Amino acid sequence: MPSYSPLRYAARVLLAPLLALTTLGMAMAEEAPLPEEWADIEALARGQTVYWNAWGGDAATNRYIDWVAGHLAERFEIELLHVKLDDTAAAVSRVIAEKSAGNVDDGAVDLVWINGENFAAMKRHELLYGPFAERLPHFALTAPDDNPEMRTDFTLPTEGFEAPWGKAQLTFYYDAERLETPPRSMAELLAWARAHPGRFTYPLVPDFLGSTFLKQALIELVEDPSVLADPAERHDVAAVTAPLWEFLDALHPQLWRRGRDFPASGPELKQLMGDGELSLAFTFNPSEPAAAVAAHQLPPSTRSYVLDGGTLGNVHFVAIPFNAAHKAGALVLANFLLSPEAQARKQDIEVWGDPTVLDMTKLTPEQRVAFSSQDDHPARLPPEAMGKLLPEPHPSWMEALEAGWRERYADDG
DSSP: OOOOOOOHHHHHHHHHHHHSSSOOOOOOOOOOOOOOHHHHHHHHHTTOEEEEEEOOOOHHHHHHHHHOOOOOOHHHHOOOEEEEESSSSHHHHHHHHHTTOOOOOOOOOSSEETTTTHHHHHTTTTTTTOOGGGSSSSGGOOOOTTOGGGGTTTTOOOTTSOOEEEEEEOOOEEEETTTTOOOSSHHHHHHHHHSSSTSSSHHHHTHHHHHHHHHHHHHHHOOOOGGGGSSSSSSSSHHHHHEEEEEHHGGGGGGGGGGOOOOSSSSHHHHHHHTTSSSSSEEOOOHHHHOOOOOOOOOOOOEEEOTTOOOOEEEEEEEEETTTTOOHHHHHHHHHTTTTHHHHHHHHHTOOOOOOOOOOGGSOOHHHHHHTTSSOOSSSOGGGGGGOEEEEOOOOHHHHHHHHHHHHTTTTO
């Protein structure tokens, strides 16, 4: 029987008592506003220790955050501590517990790497500081008026309560020495899996990448994809999702270990590819296959592609909890993450390979040079080959899919 981390669901469970606190029997302390001038914010941030709660499940990401920490210390005298999470819901749960206990100005979380359902929950229950994104000097480099995804998170307006950090698009990859013509749709994937049993799988739900696979399949299989932009409660969830469960019922017996076991995460899925146990996999970072080849984790014959009908994509963000103890330091960190220097390093496949959110038209010719030489790796699709970007469904659909998957498949095997 698959094992599950309760962290993603802990936030939802803990929201119940928070909702009951509609009339708090405690005074919410008035916090002094931060300075208006950015130079004054930087001065206030000096000497602060910023606790950044961010996923810690990937070595390349962790090394990049270590690099950020070094630059913050050197340039701004800020100590950055990476609180490594298995699931963002753990940070959400902590903020919920602090608010329930009346902690309104000395929270343990200063910045959180977030998007999707976790952002929706924190925004809905007023757990976020802001709006702050427009105050960041480097935010203008994202050209938000021309790139509305910089202000939208899973169909929800961010309203300045998040700052963009990186882009993502579901990208499939395969070993060209094992697989000549990869499947280009969910129907083709099922046919291919039947012809090549055991050579494909997806991460264990509720891992984010595993849940993303469910959403990608649902978008392709649902009769009317437009309903997914609405909150799930407005529709007959069972009827909308029925084609997905029919597809998975047929697919699971053809998966690695016959669908009785699943890799726990994207890195474990990548390791199965590197070990030769799989011929086909996927990632939410289009640069990851090339970065893995460069790191000798995948063979040089690795190639990437996207499905013919397009694949899911989104922007991931950072946010500041309402009760963060070191807001000035968090703002300086969020702004540095948007600097051309930090964004170019993050996109470098030798470092991490996470795509930039900056608009190249807003950069100087000298700044663009750092980004222009990174698209020629054979395992990496150039931007013009990424195909159609499909918008994320409303966050409530992820919750419905995860609950449905758990009900149907958690006890398998």
